[in-house]
Amino acid sequence: MSLIPGSVISQLVDQAAGSDPEKLAEMEAFLGLDRPWYAQLGSWLANVVQGDLGNSWRSRIPVADLLGPRLMVTLQLSAMATVISSLVLGIPGGLIAAAYKSRWPDSVVRVVSLLALSVPVFWMGSMLILVFSVWFNWSPPLTWVSPFEDFGANMRMMILPAIALGLAGAAPLVRMTRNSILEVMGQNYIRTARSTGATEGRIRFRHALRNAIIPVVTSAGLQFGFLIGGAVVIEEVFSLPGVGRLLLQAISQRDFPVVQACVLTIGIFLIFLNIAVDILYAYLDPRIKLGD
Amino acid sequence: MGSPHRTDEARLEPTHPIRTRLRAVRRVLAEEPLLTIGILISFIMLLIAIFPEFFATYDPRDTDALAPLQGPSTAHWFGTDTLGRDVYSRVIHGTRTSIAVSGISVGFALLVGSTLGLISGYFGGFVDQLLGRLMDVVFSLPALLLAVAIAGVLGPSVRNAIIAIGVVYTPHFFRVARSGAITMSARPFVMASRLIGARHRRIVIRHILPNVSALLMVQTTVSFAYAILLEASLSFLGLGVQPPNPSWGSILNEGRPFLQLAGWMSIFPGLMILLSVLSVNLVGDTLRDRWDTSQGSG
Amino acid sequence: MTVGEILAPLESGPPPDDVVLDVRGLRTQLSTSRGANWIQIIRDVSFTLRRNQRLAIVGESGSGKSVTALSIMRLLDKSASEITGEVWIGGEDAQAMSDRQMRRIRGRRVAMIFQDPMTSLNPVKRIGDQIVAAMRLHSDISQKDAMAEALRLLKEVQIPAPEQRLRSYPHELSGGMRQRVMIALALSMEPEVIIADEPTTALDVTVQAQVMRLLKERVESHGAATILITHDLGLVAGFAEFVLVMYAGRIVERGPIERVLLDPAHPYTAGLLASLCTLDTDPLEELPSIEGAPPRPDDVPSGCSFHPRCWMATDLCRTERPPMVEGASPDLGAAECHFAWNVVPPGAGT
Numbered sequence: 024m025s026l027i028p029g030s031v032i033s034q035l036v037d038q039a040a041g042s043d044p045e046k047l048a049e050m051e052a053f054l055g056l057d058r059p060w061y062a063q064l065g066s067w068l069a070n071v072v073q074g075d076l077g078n079s080w081r082s083r084i085p086v087a088d089l090l091g092p093r094l095m096v097t098l099q100l101s102a103m104a105t106v107i108s109s110l111v112l113g114i115p116g117g118l119i120a121a122a123y124k125s126r127w128p129d130s131v132v133r134v135v136s137l138l139a140l141s142v143p144v145f146w147m148g149s150m151l152i153l154v155f156s157v158w159f160n161w162s163p164p165l166t167w168v169s170p171f172e173d174f175g176a177n178m179r180m181m182i183l184p185a186i187a188l189g190l191a192g193a194a195p196l197v198r199m200t201r202n203s204i205l206e207v208m209g210q211n212y213i214r215t216a217r218s219t220g221a222t223e224g225r226i227r228f229r230h231a232l233r234n235a236i237i238p239v240v241t242s243a244g245l246q247f248g249f250l251i252g253g254a255v256v257i258e259e260v261f262s263l264p265g266v267g268r269l270l271l272q273a274i275s276q277r278d279f280p281v282v283q284a285c286v287l288t289i290g291i292f293l294i295f296l297n298i299a300v301d302i303l304y305a306y307l308d309p310r311i312k313l314g315d
Numbered sequence: 316m317g318s319p320h321r322t323d324e325a326r327l328e329p330t331h332p333i334r335t336r337l338r339a340v341r342r343v344l345a346e347e348p349l350l351t352i353g354i355l356i357s358f359i360m361l362l363i364a365i366f367p368e369f370f371a372t373y374d375p376r377d378t379d380a381l382a383p384l385q386g387p388s389t390a391h392w393f394g395t396d397t398l399g400r401d402v403y404s405r406v407i408h409g410t411r412t413s414i415a416v417s418g419i420s421v422g423f424a425l426l427v428g429s430t431l432g433l434i435s436g437y438f439g440g441f442v443d444q445l446l447g448r449l450m451d452v453v454f455s456l457p458a459l460l461l462a463v464a465i466a467g468v469l470g471p472s473v474r475n476a477i478i479a480i481g482v483v484y485t486p487h488f489f490r491v492a493r494s495g496a497i498t499m500s501a502r503p504f505v506m507a508s509r510l511i512g513a514r515h516r517r518i519v520i521r522h523i524l525p526n527v528s529a530l531l532m533v534q535t536t537v538s539f540a541y542a543i544l545l546e547a548s549l550s551f552l553g554l555g556v557q558p559p560n561p562s563w564g565s566i567l568n569e570g571r572p573f574l575q576l577a578g579w580m581s582i583f584p585g586l587m588i589l590l591s592v593l594s595v596n597l598v599g600d601t602l603r604d605r606w607d608t609s610q611g612s613g
Numbered sequence: 614m615t616v617g618e619i620l621a622p623l624e625s626g627p628p629p630d631d632v633v634l635d636v637r638g639l640r641t642q643l644s645t646s647r648g649a650n651w652i653q654i655i656r657d658v659s660f661t662l663r664r665n666q667r668l669a670i671v672g673e674s675g676s677g678k679s680v681t682a683l684s685i686m687r688l689l690d691k692s693a694s695e696i697t698g699e700v701w702i703g704g705e706d707a708q709a710m711s712d713r714q715m716r717r718i719r720g721r722r723v724a725m726i727f728q729d730p731m732t733s734l735n736p737v738k739r740i741g742d743q744i745v746a747a748m749r750l751h752s753d754i755s756q757k758d759a760m761a762e763a764l765r766l767l768k769e770v771q772i773p774a775p776e777q778r779l780r781s782y783p784h785e786l787s788g789g790m791r792q793r794v795m796i797a798l799a800l801s802m803e804p805e806v807i808i809a810d811e812p813t814t815a816l817d818v819t820v821q822a823q824v825m826r827l828l829k830e831r832v833e834s835h836g837a838a839t840i841l842i843t844h845d846l847g848l849v850a851g852f853a854e855f856v857l858v859m860y861a862g863r864i865v866e867r868g869p870i871e872r873v874l875l876d877p878a879h880p881y882t883a884g885l886l887a888s889l890c891t892l893d894t895d896p897l898e899e900l901p902s903i904e905g906a907p908p909r910p911d912d913v914p915s916g917c918s919f920h921p922r923c924w925m926a927t928d929l930c931r932t933e934r935p936p937m938v939e940g941a942s943p944d945l946g947a948a949e950c951h952f953a954w955n956v957v958p959p960g961a962g963t
Contacts (some may be wrong), residue, residue, distance in 0.1 A: 252457020274467030
């Protein structure tokens with residue numbers, strides 16, 4: 024950690040007492056920074072295992088208290104973006120592309136999803152703000168409202184960032200849905216369904232979709248995790264008090280317990296997300312039994 | 316799809332392998348208009364990155380106190396920023412930085428990732444276990460979050476942004492190289508080379524690497540597109556290229572406080588990113604499609 | 614009514630009421646690469662199926678049996694197939710029907726049982742639900758009544774613990790059980806015709822016999838006419854009343870089962886019979902089999918398409934397509950061979 028330019032000590036001390044070397048050493052000892060890096064890391068890990076994420080160097084507030092409410096914002100944002108990228112964009116887009124395979128709607132869907140994949144998430148956010156501020160005189164709110172307090176107000180501030188984020192996540196799901204549907208439509212049980220006189224629509228929605236959706240749901244679940252990454256920058260654009268902004272703020276203040284805690288918390292969340300996706304998979308596919 | 320054409324061509328002109336190849340390439344380009352567009356735009360982007368002076372109309376650092384925050388006009392195609400600098404020329408000059416940073420990062424990831432992947436897949440055992448787990452951890456974290464954390468902890472600079480992006484994409488190459496090495500190691504000719512006592516390094520470089528290089532190339536293209544986006548995000552957040560040096564992300568960073576006041580400072584650099592990433596994605600997507608079909612799994 | 618009448622295709626217009634399926638001059642082309650590279654798979658197939666009849670279509674793989682069935686049902690990919698000829702089902706030509714009309718034919722009038730029971734049932738739907746869904750496509754029966762009917766059908770096809778099986782997913786059943794479910798599914802729509810395409814190929818030999826016996830019983834009790842498609846003449850012997858032998862997309866012999874098995878009129882049929890294992894076969898002796906393989910559909914020989922493999926072939930066979938030669942009595946059927954009705958078994962010395 025000696026690599027880091029402008030350590031927290033010099034920042035804190037600059038503000039407090041000038042550059043008195045005695046004060047500096049005292050402060051270092053207080054924060055445990057006089058020990059070698061592996062000792063610091065070790066004691067941090069030991070505390071984390073006991074459920075103690077430490078205190079912010081800056082504000083002295085326990086990191087867990089800082090993180091809790093902000094995690095909710097980030098998770099809500101990512102969840103909304105996941106719904107938009109899968110249910111609103113990805114799956115319908117993939118269904119259209121598959122239904123018109125190798126004809127013009129297929130190409131249009133492909134080009135549009137490549138476009139969505141190529142747009143920087145934060146820029147999409149900026150453009151949405153620009154468009155909405157010019158046309159509807161809308162601007163990102165200054166204070167955040169919890170959905171439990173005022174659902175409508177919460178939605179009004181969350182929907183645009185969620186759309187910007189959801190667009191970025193849609194392209195892989197479009198592709199996955201399309202290929203999955205096409206693969207399933209070639210299966211023998213689809214031919215069986217046709218031989219019973221079922222209509223094409225019924226075959227597509229009752230027989231094919233139910234099978235094709237299984238891998239799509241899995242990857243949409245995993246996409247959730249990657250959208251959390253995109254949330255970091257979208258929160259900054261839309262001034263939402265989520266983990267991303269906390270992380271950026273902590274970085275600029277060199278408040279490392281907070282940085283570590285942010286990455287660790289999201290990492291742990293992703294592990295649980297993976298487990299949840301596995302459970303969902305087993306629920307959707309009767310051939311898979313948990314514990315096998 | 317490509318192979319029957321190739322045999323046709325080969326039959327027609329057996330004595331001109333280069334011309335035959337050129338013909339095959341031309342035929343592929345004719346079949347895939349999106350690939351052609353992608354290659355064309357990529358090529359123009361490359362030209363801009365190499366000869367920015369040729370394309371720029373002003374010096375990107377020239378300030379003009381008399382003409383700040385001017386909208387797009389014939390004099391300033393993309394308008395001017397707060398200091399009266401020409402946004403178009405800054406975007407043009409930013410191309411070099413953005414492409415260089417992304418390119419070096421992906422090169423770093425390619426080199427480190429595929430080397431470790433080849434070693435891991437070829438030797439297996441404890442090394443494989445250790446490297447595999449480590450890469451899984453890096454792989455499972457969201458790319459942007461990880462890059463922000465690394466660049467943030469190391470401190471905002473171009474060098475650290477390159478390290479951050481490189482680290483994020485290393486596992487992608489690791490995975491491709493490792494699975495390729497595992498598959499190839501089981502092939503009879505590789506086992507035979509081992510039996511006759513060829514040195515490991517020679518086997519890996521002569522026999523295994525050439526067989527995974529196509530997949531690595533596809534991965535490079537795909538990762539390059541993402542790396543441009545990642546670099547832009549980092550610089551936008553102030554963790555990459557630092558102002559006043561222009562890169563697409565850092566110009567967007569400067570334009571951000573003036574979004575509603577001077578939208579052109581945000582619109583044009585973003586379009587440039589979109590265009591360049593799209594062109595690389597068009598190439599990558601087509602390559603992947605073709606590769607997948609030839610593997611029979613598309 | 615004579616057998617000859619039964620087997621000879623009718624000339625034109627709707628067939629009599631007791632004819633449930635009348636195929637006239639069916640020809641099918643398939644495209645190997647989307648709209649290009651057309652290959653003639655079925656070359657002029659005609660036959661008539663009357664109420665309650667059990668017919669078998671026999672031939673090696675690649676002879677066009679399955680494509681015949683899929684052409685009748687119009688289940689081939691439209692953009693990659695071209696069907697001509699007439700298929701009369703229930704007094705109407707199915708080839709001239711709209712897709713909508715055709716859907717009402719499928720399942721309700723002609724149901725199919727497919728070859729591979731492992732993949733022919735939807736893996737994420739319960740057995741009962743799949744049968745009920747098929748039933749309710751064609752009648753106004755309530756969900757509850759349909760489920761009761763499905764249960765009755767599972768009992769009928771002798772599935773143990775039918776109440777539980779109704780709620781099972783296909784992967785929880787063995788191959789034989791799944792094929793019973795397929796039979797129940799076909800019966801549930803009360804069709805006039807059931808086409809069983811190699812229904813037992815994927816099953817163990819012991820299970821094969823059970824399933825065939827069951828299929829025969831069930832189609833008899835439900836009064837459905839049946840077409841059994843198989844490469845196995847042994848299977849045909851215990852099941853069918855009439856046989857069509859297919860080779861390279863054409864019917865080369867047709868006739869009642871006893872006559873075809875005892876006195877084959879076409880060398881190809883004789884060859885198939887000779888390769889069958891019977892109780893009299895010396896287990897140590899190699900069974901005679903027809904040399905070579907059926908021709909690729911895009912490379913069918915001139916003249917009689919069987920001549921390269923035929924031990925009786927002459928120059929005539931190489932150049933001229935043989936006519937369909939009727940037997941001494943129309944009851945005996947017909948064969949498409951220059952030497953029809955005078956066949957020497959293979960390996961009998963020429």
